[in-house]
Amino acid sequence: MLASGSGTNLQALLDTPEVRPHVVLVVSDRPDARALERAAAHDVPTATVLWSDHDDRDSFSASVADAVEDSGAKGVVLAGFMRVLGPSFVARFPNRILNIHPSLLPAFPGGRAVEAALRHGVAVSGVTVHIVDEGVDTGPIVAQVPVPVEPDDTVETLHARIQLEEHRIYPEAVTALVQGRIEVVDRKVVVR
Ligand code: GRF
Numbered sequence: 001m002l003a004s005g006s007g008t009n010l011q012a013l014l015d016t017p018e019v020r021p022h023v024v025l026v027v028s029d030r031p032d033a034r035a036l037e038r039a040a041a042h043d044v045p046t047a048t049v050l051w052s053d054h055d056d057r058d059s060f061s062a063s064v065a066d067a068v069e070d071s072g073a074k075g076v077v078l079a080g081f082m083r084v085l086g087p088s089f090v091a092r093f094p095n096r097i098l099n100i101h102p103s104l105l106p107a108f109p110g111g112r113a114v115e116a117a118l119r120h121g122v123a124v125s126g127v128t129v130h131i132v133d134e135g136v137d138t139g140p141i142v143a144q145v146p147v148p149v150e151p152d153d154t155v156e157t158l159h160a161r162i163q164l165e166e167h168r169i170y171p172e173a174v175t176a177l178v179q180g181r182i183e184v185v186d187r188k189v190v191v192r
Contacts, residue, residue: 001027001039002027003026003080004081004083005030005082006080007034007035007038008080008166009080009166010026010035010038010039012170014038015171019174019178022178023039024044024045024071024072025067025073026039026045028046028049029048030048031048031050035079060086061089076093076132077177078100079100079170081099095184096177097131099131102127103116103117104124104127104128107125108120109138110136114155114159115155117149117158118149118154125149126165127166143173145165147165
């Protein structure tokens with residue numbers, strides 16, 4: 001699992017009995033990430049790969065991929081990982097990388113998605129779990145849940161309601177991943 005920030009999704013995954021035994025490593029690009037503390041509290045090994053130790057995205061991505069492979073992990077779960085990994089990373093784990101994104105993709109990909117949805121005045125936003133491909137938030141969709149926008153919503157209040165849904169659907173999707181129930185056929189996801 002890769003995480004850069006507070007790690008509430010990571011926590012939800014570590015608290016899921018079907019998932020926890022499969023979590024062999026948590027990698028962060030930030031040594032101070034709260035996610036690393038959450039992993040340590042669950043006796044999950046951790047590693048930090050610093051962007052500043054690398055010349056470019058490719059070499060950073062290769063270091064993260066090496067750490068993942070050395071751990072024996074067969075798949076990768078992005079849980080608030082704030083760096084874009086290069087195509088070489090994606091190629092090493094084809095259809096075996098999941099990400100969670102706080103909008104109904106393909107609307108509002110990339111950073112600050114909650115802010116962008118509010119600025120756009122959408123009536124409904126939501127959360128998407130998808131397989132990571134070479135693009136940014138463009139991969140095949142595994143699961144989506146809509147979250148209605150309230151008239152007085154701020155980025156914080158809307159993101160908080162989106163996160164409630166994230167903590168519900170990510171454990172379901174990652175359970176399907178570790179149980180080998182996710183397949184991609186013609187760019188469409190089939191969960192068995
Ligand atoms: C989540 O909102 C997720 O959708 C996005 O990054 C955020 C991570 O939050 N990719 P947390 O660190 O899991 O609390």
